[in-house]
Amino acid sequence: MGVHQNRQSKSRVRKRRAMWKLTTxxxxxxxxxxxxxxxxxxxxxxxxxxxxxxxxxGE
Ligand SMILES: [Zn+2]
Known part of the structure; x- marks a missing residue:
């Protein structure tokens, strides 16, 4: 199985997915x-x- 060149680490992906809770x-x-x-x-x-x-x- 090939590994693509711009593969992100597990922690980097998890950090990105956790970001949405931080933004108001x-x-x-x-x-x-x-x-x-x-x-x-x-x-x-x-x-x-x-x-x-x-x-x-419903006046
Ligand atoms: Zn209003």
Whole structure:
């Protein structure tokens, strides 16, 4: 079996795969209720996204 030239060591691969937990998720403040939400998602508390109400609270 051949071993390719740019083979990464087990520890190097494991270090890379562990990195995602260290980076903080991209949080943005909602323009409506000013709560922190994940970027590019509908606001969890008021249901607004891109200036429109996407989820109505069943008035
Ligand atoms: Zn909101």
């Amino acid at each position: 998720p991209n949080l943005v403040e909602c323009p409506q209720c000013h709560k922190k939400n994940l970027q590019h998602t509908i606001c969890a508390s008021c249901g607004f996204y891109k200036g429109k109400e996407m989820i109505s609270k």
